[in-house]
Amino acid sequence: MQIKIAPSILSADFSRMGEAVKLCEESGADLVHCDVMDGSFVGPITFGGQMVKNIRPVTKLPLDVHLMIEHPKTQIKFFADAGADIITVHYEACAKISENYLRETLELIKSYGVKCGAVVNPDVPVQNIFPVFDLCDMVLIMSVFPGYGGQKFIDGALEKIKSAREYAASIGKPDLDIEVDGGINMDTAPLAIQAGANVLVAGSALFSAPDFAAAVTGLRKR
Ligand code: DX5
Ligand code: ZN
Numbered sequence: 001m002q003i004k005i006a007p008s009i010l011s012a013d014f015s016r017m018g019e020a021v022k023l024c025e026e027s028g029a030d031l032v033h034c035d036v037m038d039g040s041f042v043g044p045i046t047f048g049g050q051m052v053k054n055i056r057p058v059t060k061l062p063l064d065v066h067l068m069i070e071h072p073k074t075q076i077k078f079f080a081d082a083g084a085d086i087i088t089v090h091y092e093a094c095a096k097i098s099e100n101y102l103r104e105t106l107e108l109i110k111s112y113g114v115k116c117g118a119v120v121n122p123d124v125p126v127q128n129i130f131p132v133f134d135l136c137d138m139v140l141i142m143s144v145f146p147g148y149g150g151q152k153f154i155d156g157a158l159e160k161i162k163s164a165r166e167y168a169a170s171i172g173k174p175d176l177d178i179e180v181d182g183g184i185n186m187d188t189a190p191l192a193i194q195a196g197a198n199v200l201v202a203g204s205a206l207f208s209a210p211d212f213a214a215a216v217t218g219l220r221k222r
Helices: 013-028 051-060 072-084 091-094 099-113 126-132 156-170 189-195 212-220
Strands: 004-007 032-037 063-068 086-090 115-120 136-143 177-181 199-202
Touching: 004 032, 004 212, 013 032, 013 051, 032 051, 051 063, 051 072, 063 072, 072 086, 072 099, 086 091, 086 099, 086 136, 091 099, 091 115, 091 126, 099 115, 099 126, 115 126, 115 177, 126 136, 126 156, 136 156, 156 177, 156 189, 189 199, 189 212, 199 212
Parallel strands: 004 199, 032 063, 063 086, 086 115, 115 136, 136 177, 177 199
Antiparallel strands: none
């Protein structure tokens, strides 16, 4: 499968976000990963739909919006209107509301013509999102607890990626995008790819690299 690289703009200089997004595109990245945090589901607050709207005209790359927020259903319209190409929502934020909330949120995302995905935290079995694989364009396995860039990769993610790839194949979706997010660098990227991930998010490893484009290329290596 083709390996896609999704730089996380969380690690960019927010005062020069347009340039950062252009750099992603010029460097051969495949998606722009936008980390939306609400100060409740996770401690920090980052940015909302206005940021997505402002970077939309700056790049042709798909905008991959990772919602680390409570009550995601209430926010989908804003991110869809802002120009998101894919929106992912956390299982944990949905499960505390109701059993059907995750599926309903994914259906709502699709109703706007936007791709959708479900996310699981490191302490949640990936099997918990198997029931929505049929709806998902992508699934996201967190390899750190969300909230901050620059954390260490949690090895337990590898087994979950493997299970996700096997289950996706078993339901006739062998090419489902499986994204991994957190602690991806030159050492952990090949492990994630080997396990079956094909979309790699990277924040600090790219934005702190002396040569951004070379780092994008480096992460694709198996
Ligand atoms: C974590 C975010 C990640 C993060 C990745 O809460 O969802 O996207 O920015 O950053 P690195 O690659 O530095 O772990
Ligand atoms: Zn993220």
